[in-house]
Amino acid sequence: MPSPPPTSGRILIVDDDDRQRTALAAILSDRGFETQIAADGLEALERLNTFNADVIVSDLLMPRMDGFELIRHLNERGDHTPAIVLTAFGSMEKALSAVRDLKAFWYLEKPVEPDAFEILLERAIRHKRALQKNDELKRELTARGVLGDLVGISPAMQEVFSVIRQVAPTSAPVLICGETGTGKELVAREIHKSSPRSDGPFVAINAAALPESLIESELFGHEKGAFTGAMERRFGCFEQAHGGTLFLDEIGEMPLSTQPKLLRVLEDLRVRRLGGKNEIPVDARILAATSQALEGHLREELYYRLSVFQIVLAPLRERKEDIPLIAEVMIQALNKKHGTRVTGLDSEVLALLNTHDWPGNARELRNVIERATIIAGCGSIQLNHLPAGMFDLRSGGTTQKPAGGKGLLILQPGQLLSQAEESYIKLTLEHVNNNRKRAAEILGISLRTLQNRIGEFRKNAKAATQL
Secondary structure (H helix, E strand, O other): OOOOOOOOOEEEEEOOOHHHHHHHHHHHOOOEEEEEEEEOOHHHHHOOOOOOOOOEEEEEEOOOHHHHHHHHHHHOOOOOOOOHHHHHHHHHHHHHHHHHHHHOOEEEEOOHHHHHHHHHHHHHHHHHHHHHHHHHHHHHHHHEEOOOOEEOOOOHHHHHHHHHHHHOOOOOEEHHHHHHHHOOHHHHHHHHHOOOOOOOOOOEHHHHHHOOOOOHHHHHHHHHHHOOOOOOOOHHHHHHHOOOOEEEEHHHOOOOOOOHHHHHHHHEEEEEEEEOEEEEEEOOEEEEEEEOOOOOOOHHHHHHHHOOEEOOOOOHHHHHHHHHHHHHHHHHHHHHHHEEEEEEEEEHHHHHHOOOOOHHHHHHHHHHHHHHHHOEEEEEEOOOHHOOHHHHHOOOOOEOOOOOOOEEEEOOOOOOHHHHHHHHHHHOOOOOOHHHHHHHHHHHHOHHHHHHHHHHHHHHHHHHHHO
């Protein structure tokens, strides 16, 4: 007796029609597939507890749990096994909805043509194997300390990687906390890329960078003529992020007057444009971030709504064991960007990097590495490739020398705190050639806070000249 053809995949057939599912199972068994059958979605979920299917073939209309609910349930628990939906003549729109809205792999009309069915199954199986290979690669990179654009072998970063893997397949809101420059947006993008919404848009909005008068228009959109200057209809961030992810950066800077409106949209999943009469359904996963303590800045009910999960990013000074790997990954990327051939860091350079407190965190480190990579061009980065005086700007001394020797910051006993603050901010602005955004990053404050401080200094200086 000849041996049966080799098994080419494991298929779960879900259909409430006993003759239909039995016939499909027989066809596939004859063609070398391993099959199991279920009469509805609930029975299919039970089968999947012990049967590791490569593909799920499901009818859409069934009792107890139909095909739509089955696929939606699998998506919510992070099971991305390809699903092929079966549709009767005249039900094409329902099948397309499953493919478009629930990310089903594809559809087939009944009665099924065996050869076309086999070709589609083989494609779905290859897709499943590719996903598994990609997951294995991600696990391997994570073990080396790399997850997407995030890098770190420290226990703190490994914990971040673990939480990302847990929350990414879900739709739960996540609050990402950490100092400026620690990589909060990178975490948000990695959650998006690892989620079922990865094919959808990723829309980011920084609450600290928007004037209070415009933030509601940015979030919710507006109709033509809603206010002076509204010359045309504009879609807000919620509508732009439909089907994807909306990242609300520096959520603590959002005006208190806007927060109840944001909370309502999060709870109702409907948005009304400024000047509009109708509410519009929106489907966007919400990720938020903050670099400051939120007490007194965020309404309690909004805080609890946004922080179903929380990820805390440790500052670079608390995980200096990550610096060598971060620098290595940065150099590889910068070589491609600038056409350089830098091989790594000299041991003296690495030792010096470990002595710095990195107030600007990984973003500050990247600026130093990028400059040094361009200057070095090839070979290893040496001490003379680092910015002159860069590492004299540390806390702890009484006299601080900025890059290029442009003046001194002298702290004296009895000096007013406001005077010391003004001197340090001016020194930092001088150090970064008056780049306010960069200065805010180094100082660990928002751009809006820095601009307010500068305004206060100018106001005080003007008052002093009038005395």
